[in-house]
Amino acid sequence: MRAPADLDRSSQALLVDRLTKVYGDGTTALDGLELRIPAGCFFGLLGPNGAGKTTLIGIVSGLVRAGAGRVFVFGHDAIADLEARLLVGVAPQEVHLLDAFDLSAKAGTKPNRLSGGMRRRLLIARALVHRPRLAMLDEPTAGVDLELRHELWRYLRRLHSQEGLTVLLTTHYIEEAEALCERVAFIRAGRIAAEGTPAELTDRFGGARLEDAYLEAMRA
Amino acid sequence: MSATELEIRQRRGAAALAGRETRRVLSLWTQTILPPVLTATLFLAVFGGALGGRIRHIEGLPYLSFILPGLLVMTVAAQAFANCATSLFQAKNEGYIEDVLTSPLRPRQLVFSYLSGGLLRGLLAALIVAAVGLPFAHEGAQPALAAFALILTGLVFATLGVITGIWAETFDQQAFIANIVITPLALLGGLFYAAQTLGEPWSTLTRLDPLYYLIDATRAGLTGVHQSPAWISLALAGAVAIIALNVTTALIARGWHLKP
Numbered sequence: 001m002r003a004p005a006d007l008d009r010s011s012q013a014l015l016v017d018r019l020t021k022v023y024g025d026g027t028t029a030l031d032g033l034e035l036r037i038p039a040g041c042f043f044g045l046l047g048p049n050g051a052g053k054t055t056l057i058g059i060v061s062g063l064v065r066a067g068a069g070r071v072f073v074f075g076h077d078a079i080a081d082l083e084a085r086l087l088v089g090v091a092p093q094e095v096h097l098l099d100a101f102d103l104s105a106k107a108g109t110k111p112n113r114l115s116g117g118m119r120r121r122l123l124i125a126r127a128l129v130h131r132p133r134l135a136m137l138d139e140p141t142a143g144v145d146l147e148l149r150h151e152l153w154r155y156l157r158r159l160h161s162q163e164g165l166t167v168l169l170t171t172h173y174i175e176e177a178e179a180l181c182e183r184v185a186f187i188r189a190g191r192i193a194a195e196g197t198p199a200e201l202t203d204r205f206g207g208a209r210l211e212d213a214y215l216e217a218m219r220a
Numbered sequence: 221m222s223a224t225e226l227e228i229r230q231r232r233g234a235a236a237l238a239g240r241e242t243r244r245v246l247s248l249w250t251q252t253i254l255p256p257v258l259t260a261t262l263f264l265a266v267f268g269g270a271l272g273g274r275i276r277h278i279e280g281l282p283y284l285s286f287i288l289p290g291l292l293v294m295t296v297a298a299q300a301f302a303n304c305a306t307s308l309f310q311a312k313n314e315g316y317i318e319d320v321l322t323s324p325l326r327p328r329q330l331v332f333s334y335l336s337g338g339l340l341r342g343l344l345a346a347l348i349v350a351a352v353g354l355p356f357a358h359e360g361a362q363p364a365l366a367a368f369a370l371i372l373t374g375l376v377f378a379t380l381g382v383i384t385g386i387w388a389e390t391f392d393q394q395a396f397i398a399n400i401v402i403t404p405l406a407l408l409g410g411l412f413y414a415a416q417t418l419g420e421p422w423s424t425l426t427r428l429d430p431l432y433y434l435i436d437a438t439r440a441g442l443t444g445v446h447q448s449p450a451w452i453s454l455a456l457a458g459a460v461a462i463i464a465l466n467v468t469t470a471l472i473a474r475g476w477h478l479k480p
Contacts, residue, residue: 023480058480061322065479083226085324126319 012072013039013134013166014060019069021055021190029055031190032069037134037168037183039074042160044181045170046214052190053170057136061088073134087133128159135159136168141176153180174211184210186217193217226324234329237320241307241337245344252341253348256299260291260349267412279414279445288353289366289439290411292346293431296370300342300378301402304334305394308385317478327473331382331465338378339371346370365450366441372457373434377402379464386477405431416447433457 016035022028030052037043045053058064059078060071066079076084128135137156141149157180159165171177177184178198185195194201194217198210205213245252267287278286311317320330380402388394409431416423426432433453440446440453472478 063318063321063479065475082230082324082326085322086226086229088322 011039013037013041013074014168015070015072016056016060017070017072019056019059019066019071021052021059021064021067029190030059030067030069033187033191035185035192035195037166039133040160040164040166042156042167042180042182043169044177044184045168045187046172046174046177046184047170047187047193048218051187053187054138055190056187057138057168057170060136061085086130088136132165134166134168138170139172140169141171141173149176156180174209174214178210186214188218193220230325230329233323233325234333237325237330237333238336241303241334242340244307245303245337245341252299252303253345256295256345257348257352260295260345261352263291264288264349264353278417279447281443281445284353285443286414286439286445287412288350289442290406290409290435291353292350292366292370292442293373293409293435293438294406294411295346295349296342296373297377297406297431297434298342298398298402299345300338300374301381301384302398303341304338304378304381305385305388305398306381307334307337308382309388309391309394312385312478321475321478327469328465330472331379331468334382334385335375335378338381339374342374342378343370361443362441364441365454366438369434369437369441369450369454369457372454372461373431373438375461376430376434376457376464379461379468382468383464383471386471389477405429409435410447411435414447430457430460 014035014037016033019030019033020028021030029050033052033056035056045056047053055064059066060073062078062085071078073084073087076087078084078088127137127140140156141152144152153176156167156169160167167180169177169180181198183195183197184201186193186201194204194213196204201213201217202208202210205216207213207216264284264287267283271283277283308317311320325333380397384394384397388397408426409429410426418426433448434457436446436448437450437453437457440450446453
């Protein structure tokens with residue numbers, strides 16, 4: 001195993017080193033996954049259902065037990081060092097978040113009484129409430145209408161540019177990754193199939209758009 | 221970030237979680253405090269008042285004075301257990317346990333935060349029952365001894381509640397432990413009778429019940445009457461509490477039934 005110093009951990013917002021996760025039922029969710037997300041980057045993770053996106057986020061945030069491998073958040077061991085938890089999740093004040101997501105009128109409403117779109121907004125607001133340096137958003141716009149999606153994009157762009165927030169975004173919407181992400185990785189069967197800027201990936205796989213590159217990478 | 225700053229944030233987080241647990245007990249008082257107080261008061265009225273007149277004395281004590289310590293222990297044990305088990309189970313069931321698991325709190329801080337609600341519920345209910353039954357406590361009682369025994373009871377059973385709440389996948393499983401383990405332990409722990417008045421094997425079985433020692437210690441504190449040395453009872457309960465706390469902390473650190 002490489003020494004931690006060799007991994008150049010500190011310059012990376014997220015560094016995943018040969019991470020493997022096999023669930024109790026024998027499902028291999030991550031299979032020696034390697035990933036590096038530079039600090040300050042808006043990073044997209046694209047892959048089909050069951051590719052390992054949510055498992056990766058779960059391990060980094062402490063919701064899923066890691067198998068083999070190592071994970072570092074801004075140089076802190078995400079599995080053993082509790083300080084890493086503080087770096088995965090910051091935020092403006094709650095009131096500000098309620099305003100930003102047009103939830104102020106619903107401040108006294110219980111979450112289970114909110115509409116699907118409202119609940120989605122609340123989940124995103126909650127994810128940012130600790131003002132993280134690395135925000136991990138697992139399909140944040142799934143099931144929300146177009147208007148709210150664009151509103152959310154604007155807010156995430158602002159957080160990223162003004163506050164230097166590193167964002168790891170998983171999504172099934174290729175156009176979302178194209179619109180927001182500086183770098184994108186395709187994940188398949190628990191491994192990174194390809195990684196680069198949207199332009200690099202499009203060039204590498206010879207398609208006209210990122211969608212073509214994605215489909216080609218999934219077929220390879 | 222310095223280690224001190226992390227520690228400060230962890231303490232603030234633990235205080236917030238403990239605050240949430242205790243507020244939950246107080247805001248739901250019609251479900252958390254009122255029912256056990258009512259039940260214990262009815263026990264006092266029916267068994268102590270109505271039937272006690274026929275039983276007269278046990279161990280030299282009026283029956284009402286004899287059963288009061290056991291009722292307090294039963295109240296603390298059942299309520300501390302129920303609160304922690306329900307709170308953890310709901311947190312898992314409704315998904316907000318994720319907020320706790322992604323926090324930087326140490327496992328021991330999580331355990332103590334959840335215990336705080338159980339301890340408050342058990343001890344507050346017992347305090348009200350004790351206020352009702354105070355006229356039946358004997359002169360020369362040692363309330364500090366009784367309070368210590370009740371706090372130990374709360375610690376042990378709140379910890380068991382945390383373990384049960386983490387383990388239970390359904391509400392039935394949680395209720396099963398409460399009904400099949402906690403209630404029988406309370407009723408068979410010498411609450412209504414003196415162990416030595418029973419024949420074998422019931423006398424020995426009663427002495428194997430950990431609640432027997434806690435009831436005995438509480439009775440020693442409230443009435444001065446006991447069947448075992450109080451310090452042995454408290455030492456045993458203290459050892460069980462320490463073991464239970466360490467086991468619970470280790471289970472949470474490992475993510476047992478919490479993390480796939």
